[in-house]
Amino acid sequence: MEFKKCYLDLILVPLSFMISIGYHIWLWHKVRTQPLSTVIGTNAHGRRLWVSTIMKDNEKKNILAVQTIRNTIMGSTLMATTSILLCSGLAAVISSTYSVKKPLDDTIYGAHGEFMVALKYVTLLVLFLFSFMCHSLSIRFISQVNFLINCPQDSTIVTSTYVSQLLEKSFTLNAIGNRIFYLALPIVLWIFGPVLVILCSLTMVPVLYNLDFLFGDSKRGRMSEIANEV
Template sequence: MHMEWRTFYLDVTLIPLGLLINLTYHVWLWHKVRTQAPLTIFGVDADGRRLWIPAIIKDIEKKSIVAVQSVRNLMMGSIFMANTSILLCCGLGAVISSTCRVRKPFIDSVYEAHGEFVVALKYATIFTIFLFSFLFHSLSVRFLSQLSILICSPQHVITLVTPEYLTDLLRKATILNFLGNRLSHTGLFLLLWIFGPVMAFSCSVAMLLVLHKMDFVAGKQNMNVGIHQGSDIHLQI
């Protein structure tokens, strides 16, 4: 039993630690978005969404192509990531369902023969992560498809399609896209778990350093600009 523990103790320590660091960072990021939104890229994006929809529908006859193209660009990104996630799920499913005769040499050479339990845990974790990534991206496409149709609705008649409703659609699509992307990023470092927990943990730390640079805007001018509207911004994120 002691020898079995020595073969995969890094798996049960480094991988949960990497996931915990990832989760802690995003909880801290969520707190920053709620309290200091202008310092984060999400606060800037939320303010942009709040201004973009009214500006577009105010002159929709001239800007209809711009509106549809912008929404389509967002949709194409979500579709690409959804396709990538489901293809990875299909590949993992094919490996999981393969015969033992084909799978055994691959496990012994790549997984360092850590045992069937750890191998199954790796497969199941990665499969679940990318499956939920596909789910979030597909839901994002659903809201963007609805937005691309409704944004061209005439505003001079009484209608339920209001700027606030359209902004809410864009907000939901953006949040779902963000969740799908972050799950994909998590799945990437978990894919390296196949080649060892040390490589996966190192990738997790490096990925968080890159995400930190991407999630926060440089300079303090955004904080000064958003002082009087900070509460309005974070309520719509």
């Protein structure tokens, strides 16, 4: 009977992961091939221009650069702190013997065995740990940018291109950490059954699509012209 109950978990949960991973693979392809059609690619292009402008006029804009980077560090620190706190809470739940580890209601769909319940919490723990690691590495790179962006322009090693690359690594890791954090939401709902997992994933993909892509042919055309000029 337990094996029959886990049929939905074996089908719907991997399908939910495949939907989320497939969308982000397609998004990565779009960022690589048509960057100015995506918010990620457009923002990356703007950050490269920002670094170049700041380093060319460093004497007047050095305070602006430090304040902007400080705000970015604060955002990554908040997400890293939230992730590690959730990890600590989940670790306490997994190691405890309280009834909170048991299903909240025996009428929910899916398997209710101890192994399946433990698998749900361990999956959440792993996702939050990876999110914490990505945000920590993001803070590491952005801290390096905080020093290097104020270097003099006559340096042949620390150029605006090098600083831009470090900044992009930081924002890429920050974006990956955020997406992993978002992926934990369907897993949280998995505690209440696998049906909610697939429904959550099917809802998140259209929402992320509208947040990740720019719409309007005229806007894309102007952006392409700017990119060609640069």
